[in-house]
Amino acid sequence: MRNSSIAPGRAANHPGAALFGTIGRVAIDLVTEVGFASVLLWRSILALRKIGRSMPLVVEQARRIGVESLPLVIMTSVFTGAVTAVQAAYQLKDFVPKIYLGTAIYKSVVIELGPVLTALVVGGRVSASIAAELGTMRVTEQIDAMDAMGIDPVRYLTMPRIVAALVMLPVLTVFADILAIGGGFFVSNASLDLSPKIFIAGMKMHFLARDVLGGLIKAFAFGGIISLMGCAAGLRTRGGAVGVGGAATRAVVTSCVLILVSDYVLAVLLFSIIFGA
Amino acid sequence: MTEKSDRSATAGSGRGTAGGPVIEVRDLWKSFGDQEVLRGINLTVKDGETMVVLGPSGCGKSVLLKHVIGLMKPDRGAIVVEGKELTELDELELKELRMRFGMVFQGAALFDSMTVGENVGLPLKEHRGTIGDELADLVETKLRMVGLAGVSHLRPSELSGGMKKRVALARAIALDPDIVLYDEPTTGLDPIMAEQINQLIRMLQRKINATSIVVTHDLHSANFTGDKIALMHEGKIKLVGTMDDLRHSDNEAVRTFIARGYTPPPGSTVDAGPVGLAEFD
Ligand SMILES: Nc1ncnc2c1ncn2[C@@H]1O[C@H](COP(=O)(O)OP(=O)(O)O)[C@@H](O)[C@H]1O
Ligand SMILES: [Mg+2]
Numbered sequence: 001m002r003n004s005s006i007a008p009g010r011a012a013n014h015p016g017a018a019l020f021g022t023i024g025r026v027a028i029d030l031v032t033e034v035g036f037a038s039v040l041l042w043r044s045i046l047a048l049r050k051i052g053r054s055m056p057l058v059v060e061q062a063r064r065i066g067v068e069s070l071p072l073v074i075m076t077s078v079f080t081g082a083v084t085a086v087q088a089a090y091q092l093k094d095f096v097p098k099i100y101l102g103t104a105i106y107k108s109v110v111i112e113l114g115p116v117l118t119a120l121v122v123g124g125r126v127s128a129s130i131a132a133e134l135g136t137m138r139v140t141e142q143i144d145a146m147d148a149m150g151i152d153p154v155r156y157l158t159m160p161r162i163v164a165a166l167v168m169l170p171v172l173t174v175f176a177d178i179l180a181i182g183g184g185f186f187v188s189n190a191s192l193d194l195s196p197k198i199f200i201a202g203m204k205m206h207f208l209a210r211d212v213l214g215g216l217i218k219a220f221a222f223g224g225i226i227s228l229m230g231c232a233a234g235l236r237t238r239g240g241a242v243g244v245g246g247a248a249t250r251a252v253v254t255s256c257v258l259i260l261v262s263d264y265v266l267a268v269l270l271f272s273i274i275f276g277a
Numbered sequence: 278m279t280e281k282s283d284r285s286a287t288a289g290s291g292r293g294t295a296g297g298p299v300i301e302v303r304d305l306w307k308s309f310g311d312q313e314v315l316r317g318i319n320l321t322v323k324d325g326e327t328m329v330v331l332g333p334s335g336c337g338k339s340v341l342l343k344h345v346i347g348l349m350k351p352d353r354g355a356i357v358v359e360g361k362e363l364t365e366l367d368e369l370e371l372k373e374l375r376m377r378f379g380m381v382f383q384g385a386a387l388f389d390s391m392t393v394g395e396n397v398g399l400p401l402k403e404h405r406g407t408i409g410d411e412l413a414d415l416v417e418t419k420l421r422m423v424g425l426a427g428v429s430h431l432r433p434s435e436l437s438g439g440m441k442k443r444v445a446l447a448r449a450i451a452l453d454p455d456i457v458l459y460d461e462p463t464t465g466l467d468p469i470m471a472e473q474i475n476q477l478i479r480m481l482q483r484k485i486n487a488t489s490i491v492v493t494h495d496l497h498s499a500n501f502t503g504d505k506i507a508l509m510h511e512g513k514i515k516l517v518g519t520m521d522d523l524r525h526s527d528n529e530a531v532r533t534f535i536a537r538g539y540t541p542p543p544g545s546t547v548d549a550g551p552v553g554l555a556e557f558d
Contacts, residue, residue: 137388145386148346149400149448150375 026253033254037232040154041224044162047155057160064129065161065227066168069122070175076121077176080113081105081183089192098194102202105184110215111271114177115169116263119222122172123255127230130161131251134234135244143235153235162227169223170216177215214270221266222259229255296324298357299456299488300345305354307340314340316512317354327482327489329503331496331523333534336509338492339383342458345490346378347371358456376404379449379487383460385441387433393420393444394429400451419447422484423477439470446477450485457481459491463498475501496535508534 051058088104134157137143146153181203188194233251237243300322307315314337322328332338343349344356347363356363358374366374387396398416401407407415416429423443433441442462449457462478463471475498482489482502491502499506500520507517510530516523523531 133390140384140389141382141386142388144343144348145380145382145388147348148375148378148380148382149403149452150372151399151403152372 029250030254030257033229033232033236033250034258036236037228040158040232040235041162041228043154044159044228047152047159048163050155051159051163054155054160057156058163061160061164062168065122065126065164066171069125069168069172072121072125073118073172073176074179076117077114077179078183080117080176081109081180081185082187084108084113084180085184085187085192089188089194099198099202099205101188101192101194102185102199103206105188106181106203107206107211109180109184110177110212112215112263114180115173115215115218115222116259118173118176119169119219119226119259120256122169123222123226123259124252126165127226127233127251127255128248130227130230131233131237131247132244134231135237135247138235138237139240139243158231158235161231162224165223165227166220167223169226170219173216173219177212210275214266214275217270218263218266221262225258225262226255229258298322299324299326299359300490301355301357302341302345303355303357305341305344305356306352307337307344307349308352314512315344315351318509318512318514320507320514320517322488322490324488325486327491327502327504329499329506330490330492330509330514331499331506331534332494332509334494337512338494338509339460341509342380342460342490342492346375346380346458376400376452377455378458379452379454379456380458381442381445381449381460381462383464385433385438385445387441387444387448389433391433392429393425393431393433393436396433396444397429397448397451400448404452415451416447419451420444422450422481423447424473439466439474442466442474443477446474446481450481453485455487457485457487457489459489459493459502461493461495462491462502463493463495471495471498478502510534 047054084105085101088101088108092098092100092104134143137157143153143157146156185196185199188199189196230251233247233254237247298321300320302318302320305315305318306313318341320328320330320341330338330341340349344351344363345358347356347366350364361370361374363371363374387393388399391399394413394416397419398407398412401412401415413429417426420426420429423446425440425443425447428436428440428444433444436444446462459478463474466474478489478491479502481487491499493499493502503520505517506520506523508515508523508531515528515530516526518526523535526532526535
């Protein structure tokens with residue numbers, strides 16, 4: 001399917017046709033991948049019955065997905081918070097009182113920036129690594145070997161990764177939220193001439209637990225997307241080392257696209273329907 | 278396990294004493310896209326027998342083996358193992374059946390995130406719940422059977438090709454299988470190592486007395502390890518018989534394959550047969 005041309009014959013030589021051909025192919029790939037991922041998700045849910053026996057595997061994956069992503073999350077979130085502070089101060093200048101800087105930073109971080117940026121950076125790292133690992137296992141027949149010895153690869157490989165990511169993404173997001181607000185706080189204090197007292201007062205003024213909760217629900221969903229798309233791309237790998245490279249790329253592309261799409265869907269669902277009502 | 282010893286008691290051992298059919302492949306067809314790989318395979322393997330499937334690279338031997346253990350689904354036809362048709366089994370029944378199979382994959386397919394010991398111990402741990410010293414002892418016993426004592430702490434990446442194949446063998450026999458499938462056990466090995474693997478296969482056949490299918494394109498290995506040879510060509514089984522039957526066949530495909538393919542490894546004679554096991558027993 002990857003090689004089949006959407007726009008055959010002479011039309012394919014037209015640059016526009018080639019572009020649309022590529023877009024079409026990417027779209028079809030995405031749909032196929034999501035279809036396969038849905039089946040995988042269902043089978044992983046069924047495999048939850050045996051999670052007791054898979055607990056050591058879940059813990060190991062939690063370490064690899066969570067703990068090992070921490071340095072990346074720390075770097076990203078501190079600078080995100082700092083940039084948010086600078087940008088917000090610039091945009092609000094002259095027409096919004098300074099006390100609202102704390103509010104703006106805290107709200108944008110817990111609702112949007114914390115969960116989404118964490119998911120994007122961790123997603124790049126984790127989904128690519130899951131896809132490459134499972135893809136290599138697929139092309140070297142390790143997955144077949146597991147199946148052949150009566151061990152279900154979904155229970156042994158997929159389910160632990162999904163559970164670990166579902167748990168670890170919200171945890172990483174809490175870290176990211178705290179560090180990003182800390183970064184914003186530091187910059188406001190050091191270079192924007194805003195006293196800590198006012199910053200915190202601004203944060204408290206419109207603090208809503210549901211903002212934090214909404215952000216964490218998003219992080220939970222993103223965790224599922226990242227691990228599931230990594231596993232789906234990995235298990236569908238064909239054709240040696242090139243195939244493994246392709247699987248890693250596909251995992252990153254599909255998980256990033258799906259994170260952004262579902263971010264929109266969840267924003268509507270959570271903040272205008274559920275919490276908005 | 279009692280089932281296994283019952284079977285062994287009645288089955289006899291080694292060449293020519295085979296019992297009833299254990300594996301039956303009936304008119305098996307399989308295509309990938311528009312490429313027809315298997316085109317009506319028929320094959321019967323009897324209890325305790327070692328069937329060699331011989332054929333050129335890319336003719337579909339691995340695909341055939343994957344059907345026998347249920348990793349692939351036939352487009353048409355049936356695979357019957359001990360009277361049960363694979364496609365009719367539910368997930369649990371298939372799992373239970375697979376636990377009685379051992380399979381050695383072409384590239385060994387060792388789990389490279391685990392040590393050698395964990396590889397061999399995985400089926401024992403998962404299916405029998407064996408742990409601790411008991412597991413370590415069992416793993417060591419299996420490794421000793423393939424001549425690899427004391428390597429269980431190594432990683433697969435630290436092993437040579439021949440050692441990997443032997444670990445794969447040890448893993449395949451971990452649950453004392455009734456049926457063992459070998460996918461090109463000697464391919465990619467130097468002739469001396471290949472010879473050792475051939476002898477190991479025969480030794481294991483005598484020790485664990487399993488029904489086996491050996492898939493290979495190596496005529497010498499076929500002759501040495503098999504009770505019967507099935508020649509596969511263009512997705513069909515052209516002939517089933519002994520090496521002599523093959524040599525005297527007037528089938529064009531068989532004659533071409535034999536004429537091209539047969540180069541005895543150094544230090545062995547053409548009709549060596551199942552001898553020279555002394556150093557392994
Ligand atoms: N999963 C698959 N998808 C598509 N084609 C396959 C697949 N597995 C095997 N084939 C094709 O089937 C043919 C036979 O393969 P195989 O059974 O591996 O040959 P061999 O006899 O060397 O073991 C090859 O042409 C291979 O490309
Ligand atoms: Mg093969």
